[in-house]
Amino acid sequence: MKQILFLVLLLTLSTGSVRWSVAQNHPAPTQPARAELALQTYNSDVQVHPLLEDSSVVLLVDRDPYSSSRNHYFFQKFDSQLRQRWETPLEVPQEFRLVRTTFEGTSVYALFQSEYSARRLLVATLNGRTGMVHTTTFDMKNSRGMTDTRDLYDVKALDGNLFVTVLLERHMTVLLLDLQHNEYRFLPSVYEEIPTNFTFLADSTSKRAKFVMSQSNGLKSRLLVKQLSDKGTLLHSEYVQAESERGLLTAQISPGEDDQRLLTGTYTLRDSRYSQGLFAADLAAGTSPTGGRPSLRFYDFLNLKHFFDYMKPAREARLRQRGERLRATERQLRLHFRLMIHDLVPFQNGYVMVAEVYYPRYRYDGYGYSNSYSYGYTYPYSSMGSSLRRFDGYYSSHAIVCGFDKKGNLLWDNTFVLKDNSHGDLEETVRLRPMPDGKRLVLAYMEDNKIHYKIVDHTASSPNDLEVPVQTSSTGTKEKANNASQEGLLPWYGSRFLAFGYQHVHADRGSDRDVFFLNSVAFD
Secondary structure, eight states, X not given: OHHHHHHHHHHHHHHHHHHHHXXXXXXXXXXXXXXXXXXXXXXXXXXXXXXXXXXXXXXXXXXXXXXXXXXXXXXXXXXXXXXXXEEXXXXXXXXXXXXXXXXXXXXXXXXXXXXXXXXXXXXXXXXTTTOOEEEEEEEOTTOTTOOSGGGEEEEEEETTEEEEEEEETTEEEEEEEETTTTEEEEEEEEEEESSOOEEEEEETTTTEEEEEEEEEOSSXXXXXXXXXXTTSOXXXXXXXXXXXXXXXXXXXXXXXXXXXXXXXXXEEESOTTSBOEEEEEEGGGOOOTTSOOTTOEEEEGGGSSSTTTTSOXXXXXXXXXXXHHXXXXXXXXXXXXXXXXXXXXXXXXXXXXXXXXXXXXXXXXXXXXXXXOOXXXXXXXXXXXXXXXXXXXXXXXXXXXXXXXXXXXXXXXXXXXXEEEEESSOOOOOEEEEOXXXXXXXXXXXXXXXXXXXXXXXXXXXXXXXXXXXXXXXXXXXXXXXXXXXXXXXXXXXXXXEEEEEEEEEESSSOOEEEEEEEEEEOO
């Protein structure tokens, strides 16, 4: 009996020791500041912009987005402690509706489009330091191919100008809005027929707009990389392609000057719908006399240490064994993955790449859900025997994070397994910030009033299930948040994130409240 009690005590002490060790190596974040706005989802809409330059936050609030009488917009600024500094109304004519927002430095830009004419745009520019607002209207009479708000895909600011990616006559192109001179023009140097994979970096360091576009002849795909000045002038254009059977699918280019240009992305084997692995190329290294790129390197997912961490160990083992058997016969296991690659982040004299692995999800009436590997322009429904298949958003299984040096050598890889993560639109979920020690990284996202996170120390294994609830009070008051909607998490300053969304807060004492909240999430 004494031996049993001793073993129980020993097990308890060892378990407590493991938990203590995990807590020390993976400290939970604090939430030192919170702001609340008395807003509800049915009568408001909020755009959140964490400004890194002065560690502040600017909100663009539409008080009544569903009103047909007039627009009710206003800007609000909060400091690094989420204390409100000022509020500025924004007067917008009734015909305009908000399409996209972006920011640069301490300026915030809001792009509106007329409901009467898709070719009529309005840009509101906020000076985040003074609270002053300036509006500019553009009437683009020669853009007859643009029909509605769905044709405006993205907007980014560079040195006070806006670059808007636009669908025009079934081609992806760029609309430059010169706010200083109230001029616009479509840039003929970027004009790619759809479908194309299209990424865009507004690089404030080099003052260049950098575009990466895919091109395919039906059998093999390559990438076209273009760099434009902040005024829209084409500065450099080059093709990147593999000499082997591999095709390059999509990629991101690193920020920085022209002598440091790292291109990282995904490649495929024949089927341009699916990724087989990662590639990296040092564009500054140039090409060989035959047009090849000696710097081009390929990393099959099977060769990554952590890519398959989202699987159960037995399933991963079977997959890797099958890959080894095929490799022994000089064949390759064909993988079917889709990755959404984030902008590259400078880190430890190199770059970090984060990419989310996702699947389209379909609902079959009466038959539940199915994750499908087929991808493309999806119709609202299609006939599937006696049932109807309806597109039901995107499901993300995991996010990979990889460290590269400036030459494109893969230094380490890791994976953040996601939990029940799905969205109606294909959008970035996982966010990244460095830890204060400068050696580790934090990956995090929001889901169901919880902040899910992982501490990444290069290739070392670490827990995937760390989470903390979103705090609603710093005074110790007993409260419970539910009915969360439009949740989000954005990188902020230092090792902090900014959490936001709508909540219904139930208090043990006092009245319940419906709010739009901002929480500072610190890994200090």
